Amino acid sequence: MEADGGSRGNPGIAGAGALVRDKKGKVLAAKALPLGKASNNVAEYSGLIAGLELVRDIDPDAQVEVRMDSKLVVEQMSGRWKIKHDDMKRLAHQASQILSPMQVTYTWIPRAKNGDADRLSNEAMDASAAGTLWNPAASAIQVN
Numbered sequence: 001m002e003a004d005g006g007s008r009g010n011p012g013i014a015g016a017g018a019l020v021r022d023k024k025g026k027v028l029a030a031k032a033l034p035l036g037k038a039s040n041n042v043a044e045y046s047g048l049i050a051g052l053e054l055v056r057d058i059d060p061d062a063q064v065e066v067r068m069d070s071k072l073v074v075e076q077m078s079g080r081w082k083i084k085h086d087d088m089k090r091l092a093h094q095a096s097q098i099l100s101p102m103q104v105t106y107t108w109i110p111r112a113k114n115g116d117a118d119r120l121s122n123e124a125m126d127a128s129a130a131g132t133l134w135n136p137a138a139s140a141i142q143v144n
Contacts, residue, residue, distance in 0.1 A: 002067045002109075003051040004117035005035075005043025006125060013129045014038035017120020018051030019141060020058060029054040030141045032120040034128035044070040045091035047121060048077070052098040064099065066106045069114040074106045116141050 005016035014035040020028045031050045035043055048066065055064045068074055075081035076092055083089045111118065119140050127134045136143075 001051040001055055001064050002114060002117040003044075003047035004069060004114055004121040005040065005045070005047040006118075006121050007035075007038055007040045007043050008125055008129070011037050011039045011042075013125055014040070014043040014046075015121050015124025015126075015128050016043045016047035016050055017117050017122075017124055017141075018047050018054060019116055019120065020051065020054045026144045027116075027141060028058055028143065030116075030120060030136070030139065030143055032124035032127070032134040032136075032139065034124045034132070034134055036128055039087075041070075041072060041085070042087060042091065043121065044068070044073045045088065045095065047117065048073055049091065049095050049098065052095055052104070056098055060099070062099075062103065064104050066104060067109045067114065068106070068117075069109055069111040071108050074108040077104075078106045 003018040007014035016033045019030040
């Protein structure tokens with residue numbers, strides 16, 4: 001699973017995106033979430049939550065590798081960094097309840113390797129700025 005989030009301004013117009021691939025790289029599911037006004041960290045966590053929900057909907061017993069370019073989210077969800085901010089604590093708790101923590105591993109990847117999730121988060125920010133919903137049919141990321 002790959003996820004990303006961003007905001008244009010911090011806080012600002014925000015969006016999150018996530019996609020699930022099979023072991024061969026085929027996209028099984030994708031989602032973009034327009035978030036209105038939010039911080040970058042809230043958007044990153046929202047992408048994580050959306051992706052975990054997609055995985056759960058496909059296979060609630062799956063073992064999943066979460067790949068994100070947010071060092072903060074990866075380190076906090078891996079338990080290596082403390083979560084100090086109340087919003088982040090709430091979102092981390094929400095994410096940890098979607099699938100068993102025993103099913104999920106977290107891997108930091110460079111931004112350049114997170115292009116599809118980044119595209120989805122930008123589509124979500126564009127929709128958020130326009131005050132519209134995300135249109136999966138018009139997405140650059142198509143589910144196979």
